Amino acid sequence: MNLWWLEDIARVDAEKAAVEALAAQEPWFELTRWVFNAFRFSAEGEITAHGAAYPVRLIYPDRFPAVPAWVEPQDGSIQWSVHQYGPGGPLCLELRPDNWHPDATGADMLRSAYNLLEVENPLGEGAKGTVPSGHRIGAVQRYDWGAHPTFIGEGCHRRLLTGQSAGLSAVHWVGCDKVAPILIFDELDRERPELLLRADLGSLRWEIPVLVGRIDKSIAAPADREALGTSLGIDFGDIAAETSLLALAVCATSTTAYHSPSADRVVERKFFVVADEFGLRSNRASEAKGSKVAIVGLGSVGSKVAEILLRSGIQRFVLVDGDVMLPANLERHTLDWRDVGSRKVAAVKRRLTNIVGGAAVEIIAANLNWQRSAKVHADDIEAIAGCDLIIDTSGDGPTAYQLGAIASNFRRPFVSTTVFEGGLGCLVARSIPGVDPAYAQARAAYHAYCEQQDVAPPSSGTRDYEALSGTGQPIVADDAAATLAAGHAARTALDILDRVEQVGPAWRLFGFKIGWLFTGGHGHNILLNVGAPSPEAPAGPHPALPDWLDGLVKEAIVAAKATS
Incomplete structure (x- = not known):
């Protein structure tokens, strides 16, 4: 293992000097000690904001400065900020993995931590401020944070919203990581060969019915299928109690997916509208x-x-x-x-x-x-x-x-x-x-x-x-x-x-x-180079068939027509 504090003593000295200078110059930070925490080089101290003390730990990862340092509470159960990765987790600061530069220092991280705590003021007296979020999290990063996903293509979703979809159905399958996705489709989607719209018990994939309720506003989470039908105005008809189904609550601004694996269970699912772009990358004629x-x-x-x-x-x-x-x-x-x-x-x-x-x-x-x-x-x-x-x-x-x-x-x-x-x-x-x-x-x-x-x-x-x-x-x-x-x-x-x-x-x-x-x-x-193209036979009319062969061909044609 490469340990930066063993291989780059000059940078260690520079980091130590920067943090100690910060403690000497700024009244809001007091350095307590340098220490190895879980075998990582660290500094422990206290940030003061609005009269409240925040015991913090500055941690340098083993691959510093290629990897950013971070600041976290010394108490592993503390949650100070909404800009924090869970209780005891690192604060989400102005310098992060997405914008880190190796020239940045641990002292810069401590200043950023003070700025966050001073504005939000979670423990101090006086007004509580809000720090704008710097999170730029796309759909892919959000994906793993939620429940089992339900997918629908852009075209199908557009037809659903405008009441033009027909023959709605869905396939439900078991994937890896204990994820069980559902894909919604309609009659037009069935004409797209790239979509996997068939049941296959060998692949743990089966088709389930989809019902639609059009509502004016969002509804409270229903406890069971009966409550779901009442809220959405859906009649489940002859669908058996043990039959799995998907109900869509469609209103002007949103679509919510409810999966009911049985009559006594209803689960709201994450709903993703995905691009209909299969084949665009290859651009095949x-x-x-x-x-x-x-x-x-x-x-x-x-x-x-x-x-x-x-x-x-x-x-x-x-x-x-x-x-x-x-x-x-x-x-x-x-x-x-x-x-x-x-x-x-x-x-x-x-x-x-x-x-x-x-x-x-x-x-x-x-x-x-x-x-x-x-x-x-x-x-x-x-x-x-x-x-x-x-x-x-x-x-x-x-x-x-x-x-x-x-x-x-x-x-x-x-x-x-x-x-x-x-x-x-x-x-x-x-x-x-x-x-x-x-x-x-x-x-x-x-x-x-x-x-x-x-x-x-x-x-x-x-x-x-x-x-x-x-x-x-x-x-x-x-x-x-x-x-x-x-x-x-x-x-x-x-x-x-x-x-x-x-x-x-x-x-x-x-x-x-x-x-x-x-x-x-x-x-x-x-x-x-393996030579020139092979000569081709000259184009022209087929030679006339001998009478006996022509007769056999005609007999075969007559027999084929008789059996067709």
């Missing part, structure tokens, strides 16, 4: 937001790519992975212990829809290189090929080649990401039809480049993403490597979806550590 993205491989990289894209405004996915979440995956994955034992795709879908309630997430709980039914495999490929962008985060070479071929055949943009063994860096490969070479062609150019560098790649270890150093010691890719790779892949994907003009080579190697090709370590990036 509607065309990109409507895109559908396939992500194959939901491991440490793929799970992060999915979450980044979702938070960036993309809300339609096909997720493909047959793997199961195991304890060993926790060090790099976005999932946690609650998901251990689940298929990764199912758990990632749950995580995504807990962020954006209306996200459309299809899952395929299988690996494309598994031995399985050809029909099922074909259906899965159709689902992938139907997406606007295909992303490979499988870390499997054959799967990457297969997806690259699918993307090329169906003329879909393709991004493949691989973390190099040992977390030395990552590869992000892009293939846009008409802009970049096909994946297989570019991969051949990449392998040729690596062979020309005359630097042996790191030896693979026994675990995924593990390499062996020159001395044979294992080097494992950590979560920082997986996260960086996911960020680069997601940025590439978003640029494609946003139709950003592509500049520079399609294959990029990003260095995270010194090793192999990355002599500069983190930030050593290699932009690799």
